[in-house]
Amino acid sequence: MGGSLSVDEMGQIGVGVDTRCRELYNAALTERKDAYKYAGKSVSYYDQQNDLPEIKAEIRQEYQDIAAHVLQDVLRRLDRAFQNFFRRCRNGENPGFPRFQGRNRYDSFTYPDGAGWKFDGQDLHLTKIGKAKVRLHRPLEGKIKTVSIKREVDEWYVTFSCEVGAPEKLPISYEDVGIDLGVTHLATLSNGEMIEHPRYYRKAQKVLEKRQQALSRKKRGSHRRNKARKLLAKAHRKIARQRKDFQHKASKKLVERYQVIVFEDIRIGNLTRKPKPRQNENGKYLPNGAASKGGLNKSILDAGWGAFVSICMVKAAWAGRTVIKVDPKFTSQVCSGCGQVRKKDLSERWHTCDCGTELDRDVNAAINILERGRRQRGVTCVEAPCL
Ligand SMILES: [Zn+2]
Numbered sequence: 464m465g466g467s468l469s470v471d472e473m474g475q476i477g478v479g480v481d482t483r484c485r486e487l488y489n490a491a492l493t494e495r496k497d498a499y500k501y502a503g504k505s506v507s508y509y510d511q512q513n514d515l516p517e518i519k520a521e522i523r524q525e526y527q528d529i530a531a532h533v534l535q536d537v538l539r540r541l542d543r544a545f546q547n548f549f550r551r552c553r554n555g556e557n558p559g560f561p562r563f564q565g566r567n568r569y570d571s572f573t574y575p576d577g578a579g580w581k582f583d584g585q586d587l588h589l590t591k592i593g594k595a596k597v598r599l600h601r602p603l604e605g606k607i608k609t610v611s612i613k614r615e616v617d618e619w620y621v622t623f624s625c626e627v628g629a630p631e632k633l634p635i636s637y638e639d640v641g642i643d644l645g646v647t648h649l650a651t652l653s654n655g656e657m658i659e660h661p662r663y664y665r666k667a668q669k670v671l672e673k674r675q676q677a678l679s680r681k682k683r684g685s686h687r688r689n690k691a692r693k694l695l696a697k698a699h700r701k702i703a704r705q706r707k708d709f710q711h712k713a714s715k716k717l718v719e720r721y722q723v724i725v726f727e728d729i730r731i732g733n734l735t736r737k738p739k740p741r742q743n744e745n746g747k748y749l750p751n752g753a754a755s756k757g758g759l760n761k762s763i764l765d766a767g768w769g770a771f772v773s774i775c776m777v778k779a780a781w782a783g784r785t786v787i788k789v790d791p792k793f794t795s796q797v798c799s800g801c802g803q804v805r806k807k808d809l810s811e812r813w814h815t816c817d818c819g820t821e822l823d824r825d826v827n828a829a830i831n832i833l834e835r836g837r838r839q840r841g842v843t844c845v846e847a848p849c850l
Contacts (some may be wrong), residue, residue: 480529480592481614484537487526487568492542492561508542528591530579533572567692571613580610587621599622616696632783639723641796641833642827644768647812649713651825653833661709667702674698706767715773718782725836726772727791789835799830 469645491511498504505563515534519526526534544561553556561566574580581588587610588594604626613620641653650658674695682689719722776786796804807824814820814827822830 464831480533481527481570482566483529484533484572485566487534487537488541488569489563491538495541508538522837530574530590532575532578536573536575539575568786570615570657571611573612574610576609582607582610582623595619615700616693622820630781633719636784637721637724638721639725639833639837640717640721641725641829641831641836644727644729644771645825648825651823651829653826653829654825655823657705658713661705662707663702663705666776667698668706671695671702698788707770710767710771710774714771714778717775718778718784721784723785723787723836723840724775724779725787725832726775726790727794727832728788729768731792787836787839789832789839794831795824795828795837797831798829799829
């Protein structure tokens with residue numbers, strides 16, 4: 464839930480805070496890096512938090528103007544970045560080391576609890592900073608738990624996360640569904656229905672490319688470059704909003720209609736990874752399918768599968784519905800009629816089997832996904848086949 468802040472007021476009071484928070488973030492990152500490099504020691508969140516009072520009292524007194532919990536939240540963000548980094552290393556991935564944050568990357572600060580701010584429905588008062596008028600995008604519900612203030616391009620936003628009472632659960636539905644997420648259609652349902660990919664991204668892609676080119680022609684550090692960068696950021700923001708909006712609408716429909724929704728447990732990272740370059744014996748590069756996969760990658764990213772499934776899970780939990788993820792292995796190869804494996808490559812869009820099953824390839828997969836979900840829950844299919 465959020466609102467816009469008056470740009471002028473926040474321009475005066477916010478810029479200083481986000482700059483100092485970013486400085487703190489970068490300084491804390493330096494400390495962690497150096498401690499490791501020169502002493503082989505790791506520095507924890509609590510080590511750094513314990514230094515805050517001294518920093519405020521003696522070293523940088525301008526930090527006294529910022530609520531203690533906001534500064535702690537900065538250190539927690541860094542701690543999360545490290546934890547994600549180590550987790551991904553343990554999983555055998557190859558993540559980037561936590562990075563120093565530039566002005567355009569670190570642009571928000573958070574009040575993690577009730578301290579340091581007050582909101583009277585119109586003005587947001589920030590202790591030691593000042594107040595700014597808030598234009599709410601929709602009415603607030605429940606009790607405000609955290610307040611985040613964020614600069615996006617040249618506008619300021621405040622996000623309130625609120626604790627609300629448990630919503631009413633939806634009445635039980637007797638319809639379940641298996642969903643195959645794909646490139647041809649965003650989602651194919653086990654009952655044969657499809658959800659198409661939103662088309663806006665391809666269109667918006669053109670705008671993005673144009674603005675990207677315009678940006679790259681501008682001189683570094685110039686005023687015009689800054690302007691071009693803002694235009695590009697706005698185009699990205701528009702796409703992100705459209706995508707989110709689409710995902711919310713599509714997931715709402717699914718959750719309202721089905722009791723159990725089964726997805727494949729897809730590791731999107733594996734699908735969007737770039738193909739390895741191939742060389743022949745003379746060292747010449749051979750086609751590796753990167754160009755054709757470029758289109759595929761794009762579609763996968765367009766669809767934002769991961770985000771879509773997550774939104775479905777959250778909505779389902781609120782509504783008393785269930786989302787299950789199942790092993791995706793061979794879901795498109797196995798015949799949903801008889802269980803035999805019918806090998807096919809990606810270009811074969813139709814499933815034909817000796818047992819008489821004739822189906823769209825993705826619908827066949829979706830039925831298999833639904834069956835796996837039911838087996839996982841220990842429920843067998845008692846109704847007639849889903850088509
Ligand atoms: Zn069959």
